[in-house]
Amino acid sequence: MPEGKVLGKPVTRLEDQPLVTGRGRYVGDINFPHQLHMRIARSVHAHAEIRSIDTSRARALPGVFAVWTSDDIPEVGPVDFRADRASEVLKPYRQPVLARGRVRYVGDPVVAIFAEDAYVAEDAAELVDIDYSPLRIIVSADEDPGEFEPGRTTEAAFLTHTFGDVDGAFAKAHKVIELDLHTGRHSGVPLETRGAIGRYDAATDILELHGAAKVLHRNRDTLVNMLGCNPDQLHVHESHVGGGFGIRGELYPEDVLVLVAAKRLGRPVKWIEDRYEHLMCANQGREQHHLARVAVDKDGRILAMEDKIFHDQGGYVRTHGYNVANRTMCMLTGLYDVPAFRAVTHYRLTNKTPCATYRAPGRFESTFVRERLVDAVAAELGLDPVEIRRRNLIRPEQMPYKLEFDEANVENLEFDSGDYPLLFKKALDMFGWNTLQEELKRRRAAGEMIGAGMGLFLEEGGRGPSDGARIAVDSRGGVEVVTGGASLGQGFETAMAQICAEALGVDYRKIRVIHGQTDRIPYGIGAHATRATVLTGGAVHVTALAVRAKALDMASELLQLPVDSLEIVDGTVRQRSNPRGPTITLGDIAKRLAPGSKVLGGRQPGLWAEEFFNPKDTVFPYGVHLAVVKVDPGTGGVTVERFMVAYDVGRAVNPAMVEGQLVGGCLQGLGGALYEEFIYDDQGQPLAATLADYLLPTLGEAPDIEVLITEDAPSPLNPLGIKSAGEGGINGVGAAIAGAIGDAIGRPGAIRRMPVTPQRLRDILRADGR
Amino acid sequence: MSARVNLTLNINERDYAVSVEPRHTLADVIRDQCGLTGTHLGCEHGVCGSCTILLDGEPVRACLIFAVQCDGQEIRTVEGLSEGNELHPLQASFRDNHALQCGYCTPGFLMLAAGILERNPSISDEDLRDVLSSNICRCTGYANIVKAVRAAVAEMGRR
Numbered sequence: 001m002p003e004g005k006v007l008g009k010p011v012t013r014l015e016d017q018p019l020v021t022g023r024g025r026y027v028g029d030i031n032f033p034h035q036l037h038m039r040i041a042r043s044v045h046a047h048a049e050i051r052s053i054d055t056s057r058a059r060a061l062p063g064v065f066a067v068w069t070s071d072d073i074p075e076v077g078p079v080d081f082r083a084d085r086a087s088e089v090l091k092p093y094r095q096p097v098l099a100r101g102r103v104r105y106v107g108d109p110v111v112a113i114f115a116e117d118a119y120v121a122e123d124a125a126e127l128v129d130i131d132y133s134p135l136r137i138i139v140s141a142d143e144d145p146g147e148f149e150p151g152r153t154t155e156a157a158f159l160t161h162t163f164g165d166v167d168g169a170f171a172k173a174h175k176v177i178e179l180d181l182h183t184g185r186h187s188g189v190p191l192e193t194r195g196a197i198g199r200y201d202a203a204t205d206i207l208e209l210h211g212a213a214k215v216l217h218r219n220r221d222t223l224v225n226m227l228g229c230n231p232d233q234l235h236v237h238e239s240h241v242g243g244g245f246g247i248r249g250e251l252y253p254e255d256v257l258v259l260v261a262a263k264r265l266g267r268p269v270k271w272i273e274d275r276y277e278h279l280m281c282a283n284q285g286r287e288q289h290h291l292a293r294v295a296v297d298k299d300g301r302i303l304a305m306e307d308k309i310f311h312d313q314g315g316y317v318r319t320h321g322y323n324v325a326n327r328t329m330c331m332l333t334g335l336y337d338v339p340a341f342r343a344v345t346h347y348r349l350t351n352k353t354p355c356a357t358y359r360a361p362g363r364f365e366s367t368f369v370r371e372r373l374v375d376a377v378a379a380e381l382g383l384d385p386v387e388i389r390r391r392n393l394i395r396p397e398q399m400p401y402k403l404e405f406d407e408a409n410v411e412n413l414e415f416d417s418g419d420y421p422l423l424f425k426k427a428l429d430m431f432g433w434n435t436l437q438e439e440l441k442r443r444r445a446a447g448e449m450i451g452a453g454m455g456l457f458l459e460e461g462g463r464g465p466s467d468g469a470r471i472a473v474d475s476r477g478g479v480e481v482v483t484g485g486a487s488l489g490q491g492f493e494t495a496m497a498q499i500c501a502e503a504l505g506v507d508y509r510k511i512r513v514i515h516g517q518t519d520r521i522p523y524g525i526g527a528h529a530t531r532a533t534v535l536t537g538g539a540v541h542v543t544a545l546a547v548r549a550k551a552l553d554m555a556s557e558l559l560q561l562p563v564d565s566l567e568i569v570d571g572t573v574r575q576r577s578n579p580r581g582p583t584i585t586l587g588d589i590a591k592r593l594a595p596g597s598k599v600l601g602g603r604q605p606g607l608w609a610e611e612f613f614n615p616k617d618t619v620f621p622y623g624v625h626l627a628v629v630k631v632d633p634g635t636g637g638v639t640v641e642r643f644m645v646a647y648d649v650g651r652a653v654n655p656a657m658v659e660g661q662l663v664g665g666c667l668q669g670l671g672g673a674l675y676e677e678f679i680y681d682d683q684g685q686p687l688a689a690t691l692a693d694y695l696l697p698t699l700g701e702a703p704d705i706e707v708l709i710t711e712d713a714p715s716p717l718n719p720l721g722i723k724s725a726g727e728g729g730i731n732g733v734g735a736a737i738a739g740a741i742g743d744a745i746g747r748p749g750a751i752r753r754m755p756v757t758p759q760r761l762r763d764i765l766r767a768d769g770r
Numbered sequence: 771m772s773a774r775v776n777l778t779l780n781i782n783e784r785d786y787a788v789s790v791e792p793r794h795t796l797a798d799v800i801r802d803q804c805g806l807t808g809t810h811l812g813c814e815h816g817v818c819g820s821c822t823i824l825l826d827g828e829p830v831r832a833c834l835i836f837a838v839q840c841d842g843q844e845i846r847t848v849e850g851l852s853e854g855n856e857l858h859p860l861q862a863s864f865r866d867n868h869a870l871q872c873g874y875c876t877p878g879f880l881m882l883a884a885g886i887l888e889r890n891p892s893i894s895d896e897d898l899r900d901v902l903s904s905n906i907c908r909c910t911g912y913a914n915i916v917k918a919v920r921a922a923v924a925e926m927g928r929r
């Protein structure tokens with residue numbers, strides 16, 4: 001790739017000025033005159049029938065404006081799946097916005113209170129009396145399915161992914177190795193809780209949702225179907241967002257409620273979640289039980305993999321349907337060349353918080369399983385963990401590499417590009433893997449429990465279908481880039497400004513990037529599944545080139561110079577061979593292109609363009625995580641001494657931001673590997689419903705994370721070669737940490753469950769008589 | 771609900787006359803009545819530190835104190851950190867070292883660091899890490915926050 005002027009540079013972010021001065025505008029900071037505050041009275045039972053609800057005491061409290069149960073909103077259906085995820089079999093399992101007849105997890109919304117003041121609304125919620133009659137509580141996907149409703153079991157789906165001759169491979173295997181593995185329940189837990197404000201303007205008949213994030217246009221489309229209005233009657237607005245990680249910005253019952261209430265009550269309705277609610281109600285993820293096995297030949301080459309998965313979905317099916325289970329299965333073989341594969345998933349509902357996507361959904365889980373299997377094979381055959389991986393990696397000459405599944409309804413994958421052995425080698429070299437082994441040996445001999453582990457993984461991103469952008473230059477040379485993208489704090493504005501600046505020839509700091517406003521652009525892909533930089537970035541690139549072409553065409557006429565002799569530098573057009581010669585600014589060109597201008601000729605008025613970018617297919621970045629950990633045998637505590645992430649991003653738009661994404665993702669992964677877990681008791685009561693119980697890593701737990709960003713395999717599927725970086729930091733962390741702990745305690749296969757809490761590790765050591 | 775109390779909060783050298791219920795937290799009053807929304811709430815029970823402000827120069831969690839406890843005391847919030855358009859060295863350093871992503875934790879970290887550095891400008895690296903580990907950031911992995919604070923210490927020493 002040619003060196004860019006601003007593209008590929010670690011420039012400072014456009015976002016930061018308001019954020020460091022306390023002038024950001026998060027949803028909690030937004031207020032409208034005469035707004036009401038919504039508070040939800042939630043189920044305290046994990047599974048129960050609602051016998052009766054008495055709201056009279058709540059209604060009587062001064063300052064309470066309205067109190068709703070599901071009977072007050074019979075016309076509002078359950079929260080729908082995203083348009084592209086609809087699956088008929090799952091529809092009965094969707095979540096109503098207020099519970100109807102049954103509650104299915106602790107935190108299930110039952111009553112909505114609207115009051116003049118947030119404190120009063122909270123008081124009123126405590127005055128609601130709900131009479132429950134308990135039902136059988138299921139807290140694990142391993143349990144036999146129960147009844148979801150009469151005639152429907154809690155096993156909402158049974159899914160299969162297969163290719164190759166699995167039975168044949170297992171029959172002729174040199175060795176078959178089986179593991180029983182669990183990934184614990186985690187979530188993104190952004191520092192800002194959720195929030196939503198509904199506002200209805202009867203004068204224009206427009207309903208507004210503020211506080212939306214991530215996938216604004218898609219959520220608008222789902223909401224208009226649910227509410228029965230037209231897309232131009234519902235404007236969805238993003239403000240600053242305090243972290244997303246996959247869970248923020250999906251549609252939840254509260255988003256629907258503030259809209260319905262704003263319209264019906266005739267006043268803006270504001271809802272801000274508290275942390276306790278967040279930890280019981282926002283999407284969770286990751287909780288799976290895998291019975292996995294692998295068949296290998298005598299050299300450790302994988303002949304087949306097989307996995308039986310119990311996926312714990314929680315109380316309802318939310319916006320993603322069974323997508324996470326599908327991603328788990330289709331990414332399970334990862335970057336290894338596996339000839340035969342079969343995975344089945346029991347997709348089951350339980351009486352816990354519902355689940356959906358959390359950063360690297362299905363991939364964190366499947367990488368843990370795959371890499372545990374590979375480590376177990378190495379231990380069984382007495383092979384070096386590096387060597388066994390080398391033998392099984394897909395080789396660059398096999399690119400593009402296809403995974404074609406037997407099932408007609410399963411999407412085939414094509415890995416676009418990559419040199420996996422090269423990245424693996426670079427990572428090991430930079431980490432000093434070989435000398436490290438010597439050092440570990442010495443320290444072990446001196447009595448330390450210390451070890452190293454690795455996780456190799458594949459990511460995916462930039463999935464289509466398409467995204468557009470509109471770029472306009474005003475008469476003073478200001479550039480506005482309107483996108484349908486979204487920002488969750490990852491530096492979207494800066495990245496888009498860099499891409500536009502590079503193509504158009506302007507200072508990136510003079511560009512204003514609009515995102516997350518459905519009234520500004522009709523379509524938008526949002527920011528999910530690592531799509532933003534690839535798709536919206538692609539759209540901004542092609543659109544900026546179109547504006548450039550229009551500017552140069554006009555300039556060439558005005559300056560009387562051939563188009564191909566011109567360049568644009570800092571917003572001024574000049575002749576490349578004669579920079580001191582005649583020039584014209586983009587602002588002046590915009591003036592000459594105004595409607596009615598004498599020099600307009602046959603051109604469309606205005607210096608602006610609108611273009612779409614349609615990538616052919618998904619891109620597949622890939623990475624390697626390496627870890628060194630030390631175990632305290634007395635306490636079972638684990639200290640991460642070193643951690644490295646090596647990741648091929650195709651091309652980094654802003655290396656500082658890519659590194660920031662990777663380091664932040666890594667630490668989040670370390671949280672999931674070692675500390676974070678949503679635990680429930682056998683009555684389905686959440687035991688980690690405060691940040692004192694759900695343990696987010698602090699600086700005290702954070703190692704200095706080493707980063708290697710490579711650009712060896714730019715994607716051929718988009719003009720900039722970008723593969724994007726949002727999820728590569730977290731994907732392999734569980735696998736690498738599990739491997740390192742196993743190595744440290746001298747039992748390579750011992751770690752079967754994430755997170756590896758001190759108590760679990762003590763249990764393992766104790767079973768060994770240590 | 772109890773009767774309202776009238777009091778004066780001195781925030782960033784400006785007096786705000788407010789009428790509060792005794793149960794109103796300082797954070798809520800700063801945000802909702804004084805309109806200074808740079809002080810954020812991440813947990814409302816003293817764990818995350820996003821609500822950190824300076825009370826008579828000491829970093830405190832504004833979600834854990836009631837506004838009525840602060841009558842007449844000197845309060846500083848993130849809005850008071852810069853002087854006009856001139857960023858405080860910590861603010862500039864956070865920007866220059868990419869020490870924020872979503873920015874939600876940032877005001878809390880800035881006030882925590884400002885409070886500590888004013889008290890002890892020559893704080894050791896180890897103590898600095900120790901103090902900074904009392905706030906939570908979910909985005910950055912902390913490395914750049916530490917880097918930014920250290921760079922600001924150096925910059926402030928030069929001034």
Ligand code: FES
Nearest residue numbers: 812814816819833
């Ligand atoms: S909001 Fe005060 S410590 Fe979290």
Ligand code: FES
Nearest residue numbers: 871875907908909
């Ligand atoms: S930057 Fe998002 S929580 Fe710190």
